[in-house]
Amino acid sequence: MARLDLSTAQVAVLDDQAHTARALWNLLHEYCTFRQGRFPTVKECDTAIRQARREIDWMGRLPAQAAQAVLRTYRQAWANFFNPAHPAGRPTFKSRSRTRPAVDVPQARDLNITRVNRRWGAVSLPKVGRVRFRWTMDLPGVTRGGPAGRITGARLVKEADGWQIVFRTERQVPAPAAHPGGRVGVDRGVTVALALSDGTMREHGPWLRDGEKERLRRLEKTSARQRRARSPGRPASRRLARTYDRIARLRATAKRRAVDWQHQTTTELARAFGVVVVEDLTITNMVRSATGTIEHPGRNVRQKAGLNRAITGQAWGRTITLLEYKTRDRGGLVVKVPAPGTSQTCHRCGHRDPASRDGTRFSCVNPACGWAGHADTNAAINIRNAAGTAVSGRGDLGAARSAKRQPPHAA
Missing domain, CATH: 3.30.420 (Nucleotidyltransferase; domain 5)
Structure with a gap:
């Protein structure tokens, strides 16, 4: 996982894509669980997604490949649920406040990964453009003399400190010999x-x-005071949201x-x-x-x-x-x-x-x-x-x- 160096405009674009991906998941879940008759096939779901992208303007914020990745992830969630050996639960709707924003880049051909210097690399993201990321390890097929293999895609995940990128790689690893240790x-x-x-x-x-602990304690006291000032049923204020972000x-x-x-x-x-x-x-x-x-x-x-x-x-x-x-x-x-x-x-x-x-x-x-x-x-x-x-x-x-x-x- 590597940190992305994004501008304010690029952060807004990725936020919109993540919210659209979450909404698409919810639409798929509603389409598959509330319809009468049998469970829809992959082709029927794909047709519904294409129609939604034509009729709903904001659906176009999410790249087409990322939308297909949402469909594959949703179908895999049901497959895991029906697998007796898998601990996954039944797929549900995704909440805006409790879902970690994420966007898939399923194909690696358009990433165009290059190394800028010792600390930074650059990658191309759909609808975002050229973005620098923190170079933390050698990538197969990119670093000279690095591990053999190739990059098959990436996933963008928003953490508390900003957007991160996770590269999916494919490598041939030989079977390890028995460990000689005790x-x-x-x-x-x-x-x-x-x-x-x-x-x-x-x-x-x-x-x-110690200083960070004291700051965390003060922020938690501030959030408690701001929650008391909020009227019941009202959404969180911007000040409370900023306090939550700092915590x-x-x-x-x-x-x-x-x-x-x-x-x-x-x-x-x-x-x-x-x-x-x-x-x-x-x-x-x-x-x-x-x-x-x-x-x-x-x-x-x-x-x-x-x-x-x-x-x-x-x-x-x-x-x-x-x-x-x-x-x-x-x-x-x-x-x-x-x-x-x-x-x-x-x-x-x-x-x-x-x-x-x-x-x-x-x-x-x-x-x-x-x-x-x-x-x-x-x-x-x-x-x-x-x-x-x-x-x-x-x-x-x-x-x-x-x-x-x-x-x-x-x-």
Whole structure:
């Protein structure tokens, strides 16, 4: 994903295209779900789109190729919904306020990508013109001596800090050889981001600096005051919209820094280890609210809300998603094991007692053992030793079988 350097007029053009694409999706959804009889075919939908472009003036703001991309995406959404193995839900209407603006450029022949200098490249966009973008990585078929392959299209996405471009590429990647690295257990936490079974840890500082935190706090107070001044049922004022934009830009900054740290850390782990063992966590259940009901109110609601924010800020699921494809590309494997008991069990003697853990300190209460050390390191060792009871594995099948055959062992 690379940032586009757009003028004010070009931003307005892309905004119009994105709103038109969203409206076209809604029109397609209405055409397909509210008509009588069978579900329309692709040809019938295409004919309806062409007729709409002739009869509705503002439909012409969206390039014809981008309109066809909306149709393909909509049909694929229904195919995913009817696929029992796919987790996608039923396609619905897209709201203006809750939909991320996006425009597809499905064909790469008119992009005319060139490199301007070390930091910038240039690309041609339909109805927008020649635009510079931030050069962040080598592109196949464009960079001399770069990766072999070709660019098949692009997608324009509007984030909180402006429009970004994502290039779709096609490359032939040979099957990776088996990873020669060893096995490691990884425990995800809040106090320590990632604790490894080899005794090392991967930590990070706050995603926002002190000044940025203070600015975010002031903006949130300002937005609360502006919301109180708004009459019920009235749309947000321009001042409130500007405040929301500033808050979104700060949160986007924090997310970029978090994703950057996750990419660097997961790349390091994927290069160093052949088998990475993690807990099979149901994160959505872990971050549920403790408010309860009127009849049965919850306890420690504010503390649980703070813990939920901390877990969400760590983005544990994204860390494992990045780690899975990076280890797979390098011939490694990510194994998920059952989570219960890993933080309360001594890895040396196997004695399990909640009293053994006190915050980040683990002291085995078994008189015959008495091991003491960091609680997250102990949990990571238990996770690594539980690889023989894996519930799932992503990566090389041969590595998965060998990992499951290996018996648990103590550090």
